[in-house]
Amino acid sequence: MADQSIAGAAGIMATASEGDRSGRARIVILFLCLGLVLVVLLSLTSGASDASAVGVVHDWLVGAAPGNEMLNARDRLIVYDIRLPRVILGVLIGAALAVSGAVMQGLFRNPLADPGLIGVSAGSSLGAVAVIVLGATVLAPFTSALGTLALPLAAFCGGLATTLVLYQVATRHGRTSVATMLLAGIALAALAMALTGILIFMADDRQLRDLTFWQLGSLAGATWQKIGSVGPIIVLALAAMPFLARGLNALALGEATAGHLGIPVQRLKYTAIVGVSAAVGASVAVSGGIGFVGIVVPHLLRLAIGPDNRYLLPASALLGACLLLLADAVARTIVAPAELPIGIVTAIAGAPFFLWILLRKRGVVDL
Amino acid sequence: MIEARDVSVAIGGKRIVANVDFDMRPGEVAAIVGPNGSGKTTFLRALSGDLAYSGQIAINGRDLAAMKPVEAATVRAVLPQATTLSFPFTVREIVRLGLVGGRSGVLPGEDEHLPERALSRVDLDGFAGRFYQELSGGEQQRVQLARVLCQVWAPVLDGKPRYLFLDEPVSSLDIKHQLIIMGIARDFARRGGGVVAILHDLNLTAMYADRIFVMHRGRLAANGSPQDVLSDDLIEKVFGCRLKVGALPQGNMPFVLPQSAA
Numbered sequence: 001m002a003d004q005s006i007a008g009a010a011g012i013m014a015t016a017s018e019g020d021r022s023g024r025a026r027i028v029i030l031f032l033c034l035g036l037v038l039v040v041l042l043s044l045t046s047g048a049s050d051a052s053a054v055g056v057v058h059d060w061l062v063g064a065a066p067g068n069e070m071l072n073a074r075d076r077l078i079v080y081d082i083r084l085p086r087v088i089l090g091v092l093i094g095a096a097l098a099v100s101g102a103v104m105q106g107l108f109r110n111p112l113a114d115p116g117l118i119g120v121s122a123g124s125s126l127g128a129v130a131v132i133v134l135g136a137t138v139l140a141p142f143t144s145a146l147g148t149l150a151l152p153l154a155a156f157c158g159g160l161a162t163t164l165v166l167y168q169v170a171t172r173h174g175r176t177s178v179a180t181m182l183l184a185g186i187a188l189a190a191l192a193m194a195l196t197g198i199l200i201f202m203a204d205d206r207q208l209r210d211l212t213f214w215q216l217g218s219l220a221g222a223t224w225q226k227i228g229s230v231g232p233i234i235v236l237a238l239a240a241m242p243f244l245a246r247g248l249n250a251l252a253l254g255e256a257t258a259g260h261l262g263i264p265v266q267r268l269k270y271t272a273i274v275g276v277s278a279a280v281g282a283s284v285a286v287s288g289g290i291g292f293v294g295i296v297v298p299h300l301l302r303l304a305i306g307p308d309n310r311y312l313l314p315a316s317a318l319l320g321a322c323l324l325l326l327a328d329a330v331a332r333t334i335v336a337p338a339e340l341p342i343g344i345v346t347a348i349a350g351a352p353f354f355l356w357i358l359l360r361k362r363g364v365v366d367l
Numbered sequence: 368m369i370e371a372r373d374v375s376v377a378i379g380g381k382r383i384v385a386n387v388d389f390d391m392r393p394g395e396v397a398a399i400v401g402p403n404g405s406g407k408t409t410f411l412r413a414l415s416g417d418l419a420y421s422g423q424i425a426i427n428g429r430d431l432a433a434m435k436p437v438e439a440a441t442v443r444a445v446l447p448q449a450t451t452l453s454f455p456f457t458v459r460e461i462v463r464l465g466l467v468g469g470r471s472g473v474l475p476g477e478d479e480h481l482p483e484r485a486l487s488r489v490d491l492d493g494f495a496g497r498f499y500q501e502l503s504g505g506e507q508q509r510v511q512l513a514r515v516l517c518q519v520w521a522p523v524l525d526g527k528p529r530y531l532f533l534d535e536p537v538s539s540l541d542i543k544h545q546l547i548i549m550g551i552a553r554d555f556a557r558r559g560g561g562v563v564a565i566l567h568d569l570n571l572t573a574m575y576a577d578r579i580f581v582m583h584r585g586r587l588a589a590n591g592s593p594q595d596v597l598s599d600d601l602i603e604k605v606f607g608c609r610l611k612v613g614a615l616p617q618g619n620m621p622f623v624l625p626q627s628a629a
Contacts, residue, residue, distance in 0.1 A: 256445075307456055
């Protein structure tokens with residue numbers, strides 16, 4: 001018996017790493033951390049204004065250069081009050097969208113679930129538009145009581161309601177039908193957009209212009225105040241997600257089996273739904289509809305490090321932040337001095353990618 | 368000790384299991400047999416805590432209805448008939464999920480090596496790095512069994528027996544692996560655990576089970592040792608075909624029984 005276990009242990013030593021991708025995942029996460037630092041620095045030092053902002057970042061990292069204070073004051077303003085909030089917001093929203101996508105895919109047990117595709121973002125938009133258009137009239141008590149939190153909160157409620165309805169419709173006896181999920185998502189998005197349309201119809205000219213640009217998705221107009229209102233929501237939601245990782249892994253085997261493994265499945269599902277709705281709602285509230293981050297990022301990472309959510313979720317947060325900052329850099333510079341809404345950039349890059357996933361999975365994913 | 372009293376399960380207003388009494392002691396392999404649609408799987412799902420039921424179910428004296436998922440996960444592991452995945456997990460990653468909620472019962476630090484040991488037991492040495500979705504049905508079934516074994520690796524934990532609930536564990540396996548898997552169940556019981564298995568092969572059942580529970584139209588038709596239960600009359604009544612227990616084939620027709628395994 002003892003001999004057997006020693007022999008067994010020796011055999012195990014040789015094969016311990018086979019099929020275990022956690023080492024590779026850790027390395028990828030390390031590289032993504034470095035990548036994010038680089039992209040953040042790149043974003044801080046590039047833009048429509050001249051390049052002397054490099055000096056500010058340089059000062060910031062290694063200390064102020066003497067005799068340069070006047071120049072630095074203006075540049076500092078550009079970096080601290082315009083670029084830095086925009087970069088922080090980009091990081092938060094990129095991470096929130098990518099992690100929400102990954103969590104939703106785990107929850108629905110399907111790689112095609114994405115808050116943008118299945119109507120969650122549309123529901124959030126409806127909530128946000130309602131506050132923008134009706135904030136001064138019908139919803140005045142709501143907006144005055146909550147101040148800057150009113151917008152993200154309304155977007156959260158819209159997203160939450162959509163996700164709950166979607167889950168009820170698409171899941172029967174613990175099995176989620178992808179076809180039902182996507183079609184129900186289309187129906188819910190259409191309904192949300194129709195209601196949004198009614199609100200837009202009621203909006204005045206100034207609101208109309210705001211809404212149009214907001215709906216296309218943009219990080220422009222990022223302020224410290226906006227970060228103050230949605231930052232805590234996103235950070236809180238992101239901080240809760242790692243606790244779902246093990247449960248979401250077990251859920252890949254089906255709801256019943258996850259329960260057999262000791263996972264409190266109902267609690268897991270509702271935490272995931274509330275977390276995703278909060279993250280997506282907060283993102284939509286400040287930046288409008290930025291699509292495809294939630295589907296492209298987790299998919300790329302699954303190819304690299306596998307579907308283990310313990311690594312997939314943090315890696316998604318990092319890669320989502322990187323990609324959104326890069327997309328924002330493209331949006332800011334490609335038609336400079338004007339600016340393209342970032343939602344257009346992510347859709348132009350993301351939609352063909354989504355089609356590519358579908359082509360690859362044709363015949364493999366059972367719709 | 369598993370005690371079920373007067374258990375009934377209704378799904379969508381239709382009664383699938385009616386007034387079933389079920390008892391088993393640690394050290395036993397209990398087989399549930401019966402025709403398709405007789406309520407075997409539904410009863411096992413009630414025993415696993417998946418379905419609402421009326422009546423009483425107690426595992427080791429604890430009321431199942433009052434158990435939290437993680438408590439239940441430490442006293443029993445469940446093998447479903449088939450498991451499909453929509454993400455590209457490796458075999459090792461799947462087996463490791465067995466350790467997610469319960470307690471394997473091995474020494475601290477040995478958990479990391481348990482997936483390889485479990486895979487070795489189900490004759491899947493060298494499969495750890497393969498993708499689950501690329502395996503055959505029988506191989507997938509054995510990967511799932513390895514996962515289940517990880518969850519309750521020690522048949523007895525803290526002096527209390529633990530249980531394997533297996534829903535058709537050998538249905539998609541070749542004869543060699545049927546014998547290996549049933550041997551694992553037998554061994555788990557010998558070391559103080561308990562096994563509840565839904566089986567279709569009556570020869571395999573007679574060979575490995577201590578006790579057979581025969582289900583028919585949602586009710587318990589008979590239970591007892593293989594010698595007591597497997598009779599011509601019962602088989603005709605339950606399965607609706609006239610078969611003779613112990614009759615040899617005519618002439619030189621070959622037949623292969625698991626009992627002949629060396």
